[in-house]
Amino acid sequence: MPFLLLILGCIGLSISCIGLHIPLIHQFDTSTIVWIASHRNAYLNAITVVMSVLGGLPSTLIISGIGCLILSKSKKYTEIWFVLLSITGSAALGWLLKYAIDRPRPDxxxxxxxxxxxxxxxxHSIYAAVLGCSVMFIFRRHKQAKLFIMLACFWLVCMGLSRIYLAAHYPTDVLAGWGIGLIWTTFVWFVLSHYALKRNKLF
Structure with a gap:
């Protein structure tokens, strides 16, 4: 699973970065926003606006904090570091790229x-991918692992699509966010797994 997530992340980030320099893909981005805006409905409007709040950094930090408190009761300190490093590192990386690339938002x-x-x-897509990956890795040996994986995938996909629906981002922005989240979280998992293995601790 880690290698699959890493490959998917690299593919997504590569496509989105290349798309920044290809007029045809930029046209697709713009056309998608225009088409979705003309097919909105009140029901989806309400859902996606709520998701915008739930997927922001403050809510992500609260959700992560609650998760870390639950993990601390079981003394799963490596998993706690995994969540904290995944969230903070990916957020910092995402905002650095925002500043460096400085792509304008949709109209x-x-x-x-x-x-x-x-x-x-x-x-938002970065945070969703990080939370989704964290759930996949932490619960990968749980008896209901498949259910957790399905819920994690559902969350990150819906969050990304909601950003396009709200015209907060182009499709390639979302693809890049997913890619960064998958790559960074998998990288942190590999590093901490190696550390836990050397110290003969489960992770």
Missing amino acids: EVYRMVETYGASFPSA
Whole structure:
């Protein structure tokens, strides 16, 4: 699973980065936003606006904090470090790339929520991918592992699609966010797994 997530992350990030320099893909990005904006409905509007709040950094930190408290009761300190390093590292990397690339957001005419910073990559998609990957890794040996994996995938996919629906991001921004989240979280998992193995600790 780790190698699969790493490969998917690299593919997603590569496609999105290449897409920044290809007019045809940029046209696809813009056309997607325009098409979705013309097919919105009140039901999806309400759901995606709520998801925008739930997927932001404050909510992600609260969810991660609650998860770390639960893990601390079982003295799973390596998993706690895994969650903390995954969230903080990916958030820092995402915002550095936003500043460096400085891609404009989709036109305000189509946007449904207030946004901050540049468009590329989607921070919400990064956070969703990190939380999703964290759940996959932490519960990979659980008897209901498949259910946790399905829920994690559902969350990160829906979060990314909601950002496009709200015209907060282009599709390639979301793809980049997923890629960064998958790559960074897998990298942290590999590092901590090696550390835990050397100290004869389970992870």
